[in-house]
Amino acid sequence: MTVLDDVATTVGELRRTVSDLHSQLTKYGLVIWTAGNVSARVPGADLMVIKPSGVDYDELTPESMVVTDLHGTLVDGEHAPSSDTAAHGYVYRHMPQVGGVVHTHSTYATAWAARSEPIPCALTMIGDEFGGEVPVGPFALIGDDSIGRGIVETLRDSRSPAVLMAQHGPFTIGKDAWAAVKAAVMVEDVARTVHIARQLGDVPPIGQADVDKLYDRYQNVYGQ
Amino acid sequence: MTVLDDVATTVGELRRTVSDLHSQLTKYGLVIWTAGNVSARVPGADLMVIKPSGVDYDELTPESMVVTDLHGTLVDGEHAPSSDTAAHGYVYRHMPQVGGVVHTHSTYATAWAARSEPIPCALTMIGDEFGGEVPVGPFALIGDDSIGRGIVETLRDSRSPAVLMAQHGPFTIGKDAWAAVKAAVMVEDVARTVHIARQLGDVPPIGQADVDKLYDRYQNVYGQ
């Protein structure tokens, strides 16, 4: 399997990374049963590593992860890839800066998606992480490029690493799988907090100038 | 005990399966105390394996499971069968395709049941799993066939594997106990998400043609 030979070490590491990162989805209660998935682009190759379809989170191992090309065709692995593989691949093909994609049906983010309503930038944490409101993508059926195209068209010109696909659920992106998982955790957290805030009254958005300051500082100064 | 001799191996396996599956009910927070139960039909016999009455989930073992006939009469086991055994048995007697039944009082599904309101098909996941709205069954008292009859009459002509019994809670069915447990997990998840979505505004249903496409694809293509 020539295409894998050049990146065999990288793929081996990504199998472990992607497998392990699914434990963050269960830890934070973002997924039930088998309904959510993480993938990572293989740098230097038109490949990705993704969760197998219909396998329990408790049973995921590096070996059970699946390698496909960016159209979702199986390259290596014993299981069928996630049923969302086409959407992940579309994102990798059209957003070269993206190294990781996550999809969940996390409760509060999906609730905003059910109403096709963006999450307003009403908390400093939203300014930090999303740089503005969390946008809504179109309603799209699984089975062709519709979901991937909706993700890309919504996020291409946005600072947000998360999109709420209408009547479906959130997809998040990042420079790597870890960043995409962090965005999946964060979007559920802010979706929940703003939802609860709004249950008892109006929730004013933060002014754009302050959002810009928060986003700039967090993206450029924060962390080790 | 002649009736058990022919299916002894099957019954032994089902005791383990049914006992183990209860851990999914506690894992997903669908039950408290002893208030929920799983059963499995014994293929090739008019028997079922079901949870004993009033025993803690932590103390369930394959050995503590109970075998009854499909009218709920004890055939093998050291405990009394679940107080919901009559309802499970009625379903097995009248729906030959059903191999597993689950009953819980999971919070959000029961909340819809308290209002006798079906869960609208407002998310792609509901189209996938339930093929339309999750229907409500009649109010029925325990003690005779009323609950079982209400379940069967509601689900017989529905794609949904879940019914919200009015002012009581959800019952789910499946081709086996695993599928019925999955439906119990899923119905609580969609009950919660649609509830939360509707708290802040209208939640439009997905059009019937799209629901049909989702359901058909998920039932026929998805999985390993």
Add this chain to the structure above:
Amino acid sequence: MTVLDDVATTVGELRRTVSDLHSQLTKYGLVIWTAGNVSARVPGADLMVIKPSGVDYDELTPESMVVTDLHGTLVDGEHAPSSDTAAHGYVYRHMPQVGGVVHTHSTYATAWAARSEPIPCALTMIGDEFGGEVPVGPFALIGDDSIGRGIVETLRDSRSPAVLMAQHGPFTIGKDAWAAVKAAVMVEDVARTVHIARQLGDVPPIGQADVDKLYDRYQNVYGQ
């Protein structure tokens, strides 16, 4: 310590029972920090075993439990008794059939208490366990018999083993500590489910004749 000599074995067993039962309060999320307590009457003596004040749930042991008389005076133990001991003692003095008392500030039950609103009997589980609505007791300050008197006056003529003390939280009783803990778990569960049901519309109560049938059957037929 003569008063303890006659019941030493019983007290030893109750120390373990009461200590262990607190793990149900944390398991079901009914308490935070040290804010909830279980007690048991010592049969055949004017004594009770109760949680020490201000000790973490993780650090409770049979040895750390406290024995007091029914006025809350310390009889045996190395810690001060729970600050709610006076209320527990008042209940034991005035309700001889009660063998266990539990107090929590569990979220949903306390929310009904904050509005001084009884939980309507809108679910079969409420008919089973409470035999009608869960009543509200008066607002009462800690420091004298006010809380205990409010509990007793509310529950004396009720089927309910739970009272929602106004602007404070639930107290539950039972024939023993286990039954009182079960009632504490159940009252939070039904408080939550009916709350959520009512968020999206009216929740009709079950008719009195049906409530009577549910209660009678559950109290007299159910269980092993």
Add this chain to the structure above:
Amino acid sequence: MTVLDDVATTVGELRRTVSDLHSQLTKYGLVIWTAGNVSARVPGADLMVIKPSGVDYDELTPESMVVTDLHGTLVDGEHAPSSDTAAHGYVYRHMPQVGGVVHTHSTYATAWAARSEPIPCALTMIGDEFGGEVPVGPFALIGDDSIGRGIVETLRDSRSPAVLMAQHGPFTIGKDAWAAVKAAVMVEDVARTVHIARQLGDVPPIGQADVDKLYDRYQNVYGQ
């Protein structure tokens, strides 16, 4: 490092205390990812021990804690200090009685902060712990003394150990880090319960005279 020599034993103990106390934040669900922090003043020195920036809660150890002066300048440690260090330091410089500070974005407290609405003193537990309503502080951007000044100006003349910083989240203080953590746990609990209570109707506050009695008794009598 002369400044540390005199307090080396104390700093060693505080590293362990502060590291361990973060487990209470995760236990009670007050934080996600790395978004919350605990600090402790070093008695007898113008120093504090605080969480490192951007390190997972699971990976915190006494050794990874950071020592800074009260302006946030690193004195000892291998990581950068929390991005909230300036706010902690401002509090220690201006409130000499404070020995511990905690910051989280816990869901319900942050929801009240998103509306800039104080939590009314509607439960006996709020009277006990907060001595009145939980106040709101100003909206302030990170990067200078604004957050610290907002905390101090709000809490200086309040009995409450918690302030809800507008559109941001809660900060809590205490005589030591343990007390500040307890206040962080308690403020989320009362924020949640009063939120839920108010969802279904009005929630009357407790009268001031009764609040005073509750607060006085709890602060002076309660505990071991």
